[in-house]
Each structure stands twice: as C-alpha cells, then as structure tokens.
Amino acid sequence: MSNALPTRKTILCLASVLVVMLAQAHHASAADTDREKGAANFQLADANADNALNKSEFVTFIDLNAASNLGRAGMIQKNKRYETAFSRVDANGDGVVTPDELADLGL
Numbered sequence: 001m002s003n004a005l006p007t008r009k010t011i012l013c014l015a016s017v018l019v020v021m022l023a024q025a026h027h028a029s030a031a032d033t034d035r036e037k038g039a040a041n042f043q044l045a046d047a048n049a050d051n052a053l054n055k056s057e058f059v060t061f062i063d064l065n066a067a068s069n070l071g072r073a074g075m076i077q078k079n080k081r082y083e084t085a086f087s088r089v090d091a092n093g094d095g096v097v098t099p100d101e102l103a104d105l106g107l
C-alpha cells in the first residue's frame with residue numbers, strides 16, 4: 001500500500017528518462033553525421049586551407065553539400081542562389097564564411 005506511489009513515480013521517471021535518451025540519441029546521430037559530412041565538405045571546399053570560405057569556395061561547399069543531401073544546399077544549387085545564401089551566411093559581412101557562421105545557421 002505504502003509503496004504504490006513511489007513505484008508509480010519510479011516507472012514514470014524511468015519512462016521519461018528513456019524517452020529523453022531515445023530522443024537525444026536519434027537527434028545526436030542524425031546531427032553528428034550531417035555535421036561530420038558538412039565539416040568534411042568544408043575542408044574539401046576550403047582550397048587555400050585558411051578555415052574560411054570565400055565566395056568561390058562557398059560555391060564548391062554548397063555543391064558538395066548538395067551532393068551529400070545536406071540541409072538546403074540542394075535547393076540553393078538548383079535555384080543558383082549562391083549569392084543570396086553567401087550573404088545570408090556571412091553574418092559579419094567580411095566576405096568569407098567561417099565554421100562559426102555556418103554553425104549559427106545549423107549548416
């Protein structure tokens with residue numbers, strides 16, 4: 001009688017922990033794979049290896065991401081919206097896109 005409430009509480013607690021864990025695991029694995037692909041594409045596109053993408057490197061980056069089905073790269077490539085995408089991603093307007101600026105957009 002007296003342990004009915006704690007047991008129910010324990011089950012509810014375990015259930016919610018499980019749900020959170022499953023949600024995180026799913027989210028993390030999808031995001032990690034995309035992030036790894038994105039990071040690899042960034043390195044490939046960064047021709048002069050200064051850890052920033054100028055406009056022409058950015059075009060390469062979008063094309064690589066489109067080939068990997070990442071984010072909206074396919075749409076950008078299809079609609080030739082490189083210029084718009086670049087100015088949107090280049091938050092500080094210094095003419096190059098850094099990993100931080102991409103991360104802010106979840107790219």
Ligand SMILES: [Ca+2]
Pocket residue numbers: 046047048049050051052053054057
């Ligand atoms: Ca570069």
Ligand SMILES: [Ca+2]
Pocket residue numbers: 089090091092093094095096097098101
């Ligand atoms: Ca910038």
